[in-house]
Amino acid sequence: MITPSVAAHAGHLPADDLPAYVYDLAALAEHAREVRAALPASVELYYAAKANPAPQILKALAPHVSGYEVSSGGELAHVRDAVPELPLAFGGPGKAEAELRRALDLRVERFHVESENELRLLADLADERPGDDPVDILLRVNLPVGDGELGGAALAMGGRPSPFGLDPRRAEECLPLLRGRRLRLRGIHAHLASGLDAAAQLAVAARVTDWAAGLAARHGLALGEVNVGGGMAVDYARPHARFDWAAYGAGLAELAARHPDVTLRIEPGRALTVHCGWYLTEVLDLKHSHGEAFAVLRGGTHHMRTPAAKQHDHPFTVLPVGEWARPWPRPAALDEPVTLSGQLCTPKDTLASRVPVAELRVGDRVAFAMAGAYAWNISHHDFLMHPAPGFHFLS
Numbered sequence: 350m351i352t353p354s355v356a357a358h359a360g361h362l363p364a365d366d367l368p369a370y371v372y373d374l375a376a377l378a379e380h381a382r383e384v385r386a387a388l389p390a391s392v393e394l395y396y397a398a399k400a401n402p403a404p405q406i407l408k409a410l411a412p413h414v415s416g417y418e419v420s421s422g423g424e425l426a427h428v429r430d431a432v433p434e435l436p437l438a439f440g441g442p443g444k445a446e447a448e449l450r451r452a453l454d455l456r457v458e459r460f461h462v463e464s465e466n467e468l469r470l471l472a473d474l475a476d477e478r479p480g481d482d483p484v485d486i487l488l489r490v491n492l493p494v495g496d497g498e499l500g501g502a503a504l505a506m507g508g509r510p511s512p513f514g515l516d517p518r519r520a521e522e523c524l525p526l527l528r529g530r531r532l533r534l535r536g537i538h539a540h541l542a543s544g545l546d547a548a549a550q551l552a553v554a555a556r557v558t559d560w561a562a563g564l565a566a567r568h569g570l571a572l573g574e575v576n577v578g579g580g581m582a583v584d585y586a587r588p589h590a591r592f593d594w595a596a597y598g599a600g601l602a603e604l605a606a607r608h609p610d611v612t613l614r615i616e617p618g619r620a621l622t623v624h625c626g627w628y629l630t631e632v633l634d635l636k637h638s639h640g641e642a643f644a645v646l647r648g649g650t651h652h653m654r655t656p657a658a659k660q661h662d663h664p665f666t667v668l669p670v671g672e673w674a675r676p677w678p679r680p681a682a683l684d685e686p687v688t689l690s691g692q693l694c695t696p697k698d699t700l701a702s703r704v705p706v707a708e709l710r711v712g713d714r715v716a717f718a719m720a721g722a723y724a725w726n727i728s729h730h731d732f733l734m735h736p737a738p739g740f741h742f743l744s
């Protein structure tokens with residue numbers, strides 16, 4: 350599960366440079382190339398920057414993606430600066446007026462409009478710029494999805510009451526608001542859930558695209574774009590597994606054939622970058638408490654909140670370190686379950702619970718896999734004021 354270059358790097362880093370995030374940019378580029386190759390050429394692949402917005406990651410993806418989805422004024426300025434050559438789609442609920450103005454200043458290519466209020470505000474701001482081209486928008490809709498379609502969804506954001514997107518009936522009622530305004534309705538956007546496998550993703554994509562085609566037909570509109578969102582599943586319990594891009598690509602090809610006038614777009618985040626990063630640290634202490642083994646690691650969930658946020662045991666590899674310089678016996682767990690915790694003074698600072706290990710000793714290194722997305726950037730860095738990790742981007 351750990352790539353050779355990351356393993357080599359992990360072996361050379363001095364202990365004082367731990368913890369560290371280590372990213373394998375070559376592996377990332379190869380993965381993105383495979384994903385792109387599995388998709389029909391007509392499907393546009395956007396990367397949802399919130400999964401991991403590090404400039405090195407954005408740049409490594411650039412040759413393989415058509416654009417980036419950004420969800421705040423901060424992200425859009427950052428991503429525009431890192432990869433100015435590619436288009437941006439600006440989504441997210443609760444866009445402040447200043448953010449919309451910034452997006453207009455930066456000539457963001459697509460706005461994903463999330464409400465009627467946002468549509469009216471954007472139309473007014475566009476009117477203030479009569480010299481600019483009309484603003485290209487997609488309406489984000491919260492479509493109902495059939496029972497079972499979102500079966501295993503980890504995080505459903507649509508298909509039920511939610512702050513995201515427009516109720517489909519409201520979306521329909523928004524259409525008259527566009528008349529005579531400097532907004533150009535290009536199509537429909539939906540991001541209904543995270544953690545869907547390829548079959549569930551395809552069911553959602555078909556639902557969204559068919560609904561958009563119905564809307565276009567009812568109102569005599571040319572809706573040339575349908576963005577069916579991200580949320581491709583990854584499985585933290587099976588770090589070798591990958592989302593089935595081949596099946597998804599084949600299904601999208603069939604969908605595209607049914608809708609020849611529509612450009613389909615997808616915007617995965619996690620499934621693109623999660624596999625390219627490792628959180629590398631070492632065992633500071635190891636003890637047995639009331640019959641159970643606990644390894645206390647340098648760092649913790651303030652650097653990698655993922656297992657706390659998702660309530661899972663984060664997958665890891667033990668990298669044994671031979672030497673032991675102290676005069677007392679080296680604390681160790683042998684052939685038993687161990688709980689891996691961090692340095693924070695809270696029982697919530699747990700990265701993996703009661704996971705069987707052959708051997709784990711003070712001074713051994715531990716590499717947590719699947720740390721390339723929603724890891725550092727979702728964590729509460731300042732809690733307890735421990736030092737920040739290092740960041741290493743291997744190319």
Ligand SMILES: *Cc1c(COP(=O)(O)O)cnc(C)c1O
Pocket residue numbers: 397399400418420440441540543544578579580581616617618619620
């Ligand atoms: C978060 C998000 C994505 C990416 O989701 P992943 O689960 O990381 O693939 C895509 N689109 C929107 C609108 C999002 O909010």
